[in-house]
Amino acid sequence: MLSLTVPLVALTIVFSLMRAYSLWESRRAARKTGLPYTYSPVHELETWAYITNPLLRWMYQDYLMKGHGWPRWARFMVKDWMYEDKGRAHEEFGDVFLVVSPAGMICYTADAQLALDVCTRRKDFIKSREKMKMIEPFGPNVVSSEGNLWRFHIRITAPPFGDAANRLVWAETIRQTGFLVSSWSVSESMALKSDIYLLGVNVMACAGFGRRIDWTDNSKAAPEGHETSLVNAIFGVVLYLPYILLLPQWLLKRSPWKAGYTAYKEFEQYMREFIAVEKARIASGSGYESKIKGNLLTAMLATSADEEKNLKQGAQRTSFNDDEVLGNVFMFFMAGYDTTANTIIFACVTLALDEDLQEQVIGEIDRIFEEAAAEGREELSYTHDFPKFKYMLAFMARSN
Template identity: 45%
Template sequence: MLEPFGPNVVSTDGDLWKFHLRVTVPPLQGDVVHRTVWTETLHRSEILATRWIGAAAGKAAPSLRDGVYDLTVNVMSVAGFEKQYHQQLETGKKEKEDSTYFPPLGHHRLSLVESLFRVVTNLPIFVLFPAWLVRFCAHTVYTAYSELNQYMDELLAQEKADIRARQGTNNTTRAKGNLLTAVVESNNQQPGLKTSGPVSGPGGRTQLTDVEVKGNVFMFLLAGYDTTANTILFSAIILSLNPPIQDAVISEIQQVHREAVAAGRSDLSYDEDLPKFRYLLAFMYEVMRVFPIVIPITRLAVTDQDLVVDGTKHTLPAQTLTIVNNTAIHHDEANWPHPHIIEPRRWLTTNPNTFDPTNNTTTTNTTSPDDPQQPAETTIHQPTVTSARPGTTHRRGTFMTFNEGPRACPGRRFAQVEFVAFFSQLLRDHRLGLVDESTTARENLERQVRLLGGGSPVTLVPPVDVKVCLWAV
């Protein structure tokens, strides 16, 4: 299902997966790329805020989905590809036309975001039917597919031209490269492109094929746009529906901004300020627990696997394909007391799996005596895949949003940085609200968000496109 354009780092297994991993993951990790994510997200969030503030002033209510999807696609494009895609900014200024932008203006029938959205929500069609048949049976879906394919062709062509230009002038400005550079240089169909070094693959392979290059570009566009974006969407809805949680988030954001100003900084710093957002990051994890964005996680038993359930041993034969039910795991009373209650403080305790959100007398050491909204612990006890010791983190296998083991999500830090930067800028001087704040509308929205999905076969998507606005605090 995840190969509409070719094999990639998510869809492959075994030695081939390791090969894809060695090519694609290094350019997306490290402080250099995360600082770019931080800076670009702050910039785009400021632009987005102007639209939502306008809604509060009586202008047409903006789409939460469209605004967030535009932002996350641009952040991935800049951080992963060092490109920006053309869109209409809300500052009254037209984006310039140069080699850092794609595609050429006026060149497409659908935007990159809309093409991605239509392809992702219709992925089963491409699993069941060949593209030529989709063209005649589901024309609008095929249009999105062909548009997205053209976007990626243009992106890759532009990168190949940039690489040749740099090689011709011995320009090493991007010596470490980015994701796009890495996959293009690993392509075995590009004569005249010098690679930065061989990466060994199965059977001695050192290069990605054409379809693998495009498959990985699609996957990282999807990961950057879909998973983080939907986490932000659910989080924005929950903040709008839960004033006490939003109060606590805003309190922490304002405190960090005050400390930055006192230190002589007008803008928040990735290095100095990101580690201070403990409650905001805890809120992110709690939203991902209640609304696990990645729905299906599949695993293949390489050898016979013994499982003990209620004292009885069961054996999964080798080559058995299993599907992990994330939603059931995250709502298991045995692991998460009162799992339906959204309480970020779970993640600020030494053992999130035993925190009872209904017991206000339980001593959890989650708040400061000086400020009841400010976490007292120096760091959030983030879920990890390396430790399952009681009292230090969640129990292994009870929080699967980022997966666990060797196939754990390599973009976890990327997502954390983008999430924190987005809300720290958006809620700096404002709070999120719904255009329709009536009791009936709020109750209906919460019921829909809790019970329904948006129809995506890969990720959990909000079932409705909420109209939001920002109010000054």
Template identity: 30%
Template sequence: MVSNVALAALVLVAIYALKVYRQFSRNLAAAKASGIKYTVVPFYLANRLYQLSTIFLIPLMRRLPVSWIDPWFDLTLVEWGWFRRYEPFKRFGTDTFLTVTSERTTLYTADADVIWQITNRRNDFPKALEVYGSLKIYGNNVVTSEGQLWRHHRKIVSPPFSERNNHLVFAETLGQSRDMVDSWMGGNEKSSKTIHTVADDAMRLSLHVISRGGFGVKLEWPGKGQATENEHVKGARGSAFSSSVPEGHTMSYTDALGMLLHNVLVVLLTPRFLLKHLPFQWSRVAYKSYVEWGKYMNEMFQSKKAAILEGTEGDSLDLMIAMIKGAGITKESASNSHSPAQTLSDSDILGNAFVFILAGHETAANSIHFCLVFLAMNIASQRHLQRDLDEIFQGRPVSQWDYDEVVPKLFGSMAGAVMNEELRLVAPVVGIPKSTAKGSPQPLNVDGKKCIVPENVYIQLVSTGVHRNPKYWPTGPPSDPKNPAHPVSNTDNDLEEFKPERWLLNPDAKNANMAEQDGDTEAASLGVNTASDTSPALYRPPKGAYIPFSEGYRSCIGRRFAQVEILAVLALIFSQYSVELSVDAYASNEAVEKMSEKEKKEVWGKAKAEVERQLRDDMGSVITLQLRKGDIGLRFVKRGNERFDWK
């Protein structure tokens, strides 16, 4: 009996091994025939089981002889695009290569021309939707759809992302930034203070801005007062969106949203029926926040729907109202029995609301955080930014900053250069996923040669690679050749360093115009902004070389929203304050005051070295790329009272 069971088990193992071998053979043959350089790796990185098992698999592989794991080992690191950056492409001698496994082949590219081809042939290289399936927790949405369904979602959700709405984003960001700084400084503008919550506070600020600009919900900074909903929603309870807990709820709106975002990975990756019944505090909190925020969104939906049907919504372009109207729900449709069926379901509306809150606030918040960190480490660049801000604002108070006048100037000044350089170094996502469909291999021009991308290939547009590809960027020698900014990537140039000046090729060519659309009528009909990511006054990288917001038709719908928010924060803070690295771990404030310039440089250098280590080793992706361990202390000081001030 035992021998029969053992034999059956061996047969099953043999059958499985044969299946794996045959699939690997097919993948390998397709890679060989593609004309694209390839390498064989043992694991498919997008496999969730492999991602979970790396905790013990990676240490085991590190113990193997180097000859066994070279050159593929680093490509088994789930986020090798961040930790290795451009180095693998340089090592393989190509900016586009395939990795072959028994499960699936993956194409990685840091080639601007290849990226441009892929992003502009959206039907040939569709989005890899399996990566985004977990984002459907409230319903389908513009991120989790493709083809005609995506076109439908995109057309409906696009109207609020307009220049008209950006005026509101600019004003709201300035107000929220002022409240944030006041909370740090205690209302004493002449004080200086070290803040260790900059990342968290940037998240709160960005969340408040998208709540107001995207949904008409005004959220006040903690301690400032109660929030109220946009006046356009007749009969809505203002308290429903404050820090209080209204009737029918067990959490306030802000707590529900904050806890949902804090536990977002748990909610996204755990089946809801399981999350509901897990006997842990963290699971109970995660499930509760998921349910509570869903209830708030549904109440907002029902309230604004009622206002629209009554004709009392006013002249509003917030996202929720745009989606409801786009779905065919209008005052006229309510009185017409022959009106067509609703074109966007209730769950789709809630699904889009969730992804815009999730993705919209993280992208801008992380960029704000890292802009502050990089400027604290690069004093000369910070002073350059402040000089440009002084020239733009001419000492006028914030209340007199006019969007139409100052935002184009910010976009084309050192403020725009700082934003662009931060997004080049720390793009929101390391790799943008695309694919080829099953049964649909695709031709692709690679290095001037016609190649064939096999069917069912998973594609990664490696932003950290193309953003550091020396072919496309103004470069100079490394600041310290003996101690390069990264141990393996671009050790012979400065592309791993924060140098916003690389965008200012002609400092005198300050252009007060925003980049314009390219005249693509189909893109315009879908609300796709085809204007350049960068100002005409700054360096213009080749198409496909700069992809912090992706490229082509599937580029980020909230790109301008995020850019205006980032520029507004930089303008408000650096027009009034300087930001320094905290040296509290190495010296007290009193000790620093007594130091010579040489001693100050030494202690500042220690703080800078630690921050550089954190940015190199402690980063990782949750939804977007961010600091995963610890915090970075930053000291805010009124301009003119700086302790560290040198070029």
């Protein structure tokens, strides 16, 4: 036992000294800026925040419900702490201030113009490669890249986000919502969170990579060559995403969260199979005749193929490899799925609590249906009717 204790103590001392030195270096850099600053043992963007965030949220859940915001000592160790804390930190430290920690510095601003300048001047404000590497579990993507590499990614990923994709999302959302309503009509209780998340997964599976999933597909057996269904693989990646990002695969496979490893490998296998199918269809000359027109995977592969055709001899590469396709599909899915589901859940709760909002929303929906009926249409369409939802759009934007 003693033989293990000595190395552990030595490692702890070395680690503590390294953290202390890093904190001193960060403090010295902060003082040079002339900005006000404060300290935190962990900041919200570092790896340790995956531990402090859930722990502190669990410890202070009752305290936060009273509207007090975060205790000063814990505030910056929590991801997205500002939503509960409101403007308290800026009242204390000013419109622009620094948080100094052993992992470096973070600058927070309440100045809208400054925030806009930072977001638009990509060359001057480069994202940390160390941090961005964490969001590449399946490959490089448009969010994690910078500079010329970002321009390469945006050139291929931007075109798919057009009316074709919007029409597909509209149609599939209507179809999946019909399943949801039917399920609720025969159920004694409605599981709002889990059902809305399933709705989001099913819509994103169709819009993201052209796979239409029925409401009960998640309970079906895995297809040949797979350990789990597509829906279960997606849910597993979402559920275990922090561990997938933090742990190397060999450790994840042997950890208490080994189900995350299975979900990770299954999701990757499904995606590579879909990519192979779509690439074969495009190579045969029918790339735009995918069974699910407008899905992002097909559109992105088609754009990539067009770029490759137009490539001049000796020019730099202009098309994605499979890892880049997979990385971007995953990022699109994660960015759209979680935010959309949470917005819908929050909107449903808000409507349940505010009858005036209910009446306004229902009134607009009824009016648009009446206008469609007057034009001889029984169903609403993305092209004709979506632009008419002014109040609904404002309500959902506020919910988000």
